[in-house]
Amino acid sequence: MTALLSNIALQWKLNLRDKEILTVYYIVPLVFYLFMSGIFKTIMPGMDQTIIPTMCVFGATMGAMLGSPAPLIAVFATDIKKSYLVGGVPLYSALIVNFVSAFIHIFIMSCIIVFTAPIFFNATLPTNLTFWIGLILFIFASLSISSIFGLYVKDSSKASMLGQCIFLPTVMLSGIMIPSSMLPSIFTTFAKILPGTWGFELMTSNELTMQPILFLVVISIAGLIICFGKTLKSN
Structure with a gap:
């Protein structure tokens, strides 16, 4: 357990030093948030609610779909995977380390x-537990999907294309940019x-509803x- 926690901490630090991952985890989502929030408030009354x-869904989807697969590809599509096998380190540990590290960043x-x-x-500060439950479950679900990309796709550019297939429809169709009633x-x-x-439905709700959960x-x-x-099959 101590070794696993140490690896998670190490992966977290390595992600901070990787410019591409840092960009999709922090820089682009936060710049978009700072730039677009004022515009949204001006053109869309009630947006403060x-x-x-909206920005959490945008940033979390970007971080999960475009950022988290890269470290997994670096392990499973290279000779690093052989190092795990030779050293007797279970490959699922790489999955856990990347998943937890990405979750913390997002x-x-x-x-x-x-x-x-x-x-x-x-903006209205969320004060109910529903928001936080929705955020955590949404990040978990997004990382579960993006981890599949990282394990099964051998090329980062192809993984990014698959990530875009989730990210772009989420931006346009999930209700964060355009109200669902207008679609x-x-x-x-x-x-x-x-x-x-x-995730957006749950985070904007005042009470827990079973369908999104x-x-x-x-x-x-x-x-x-x-x-x-x-990972078990690869072992």
């Missing part, structure tokens, strides 16, 4: 948004397969089963 969930980025938006943009029914139906849709939990469990199955 949803700025925080959660920190989200907390920066949560606690600065009321100061900078007079054609076919798009709202498609959006229901995106974690961002349910169930979806996010099922996605998380299914994704992790696939990921652990892959």
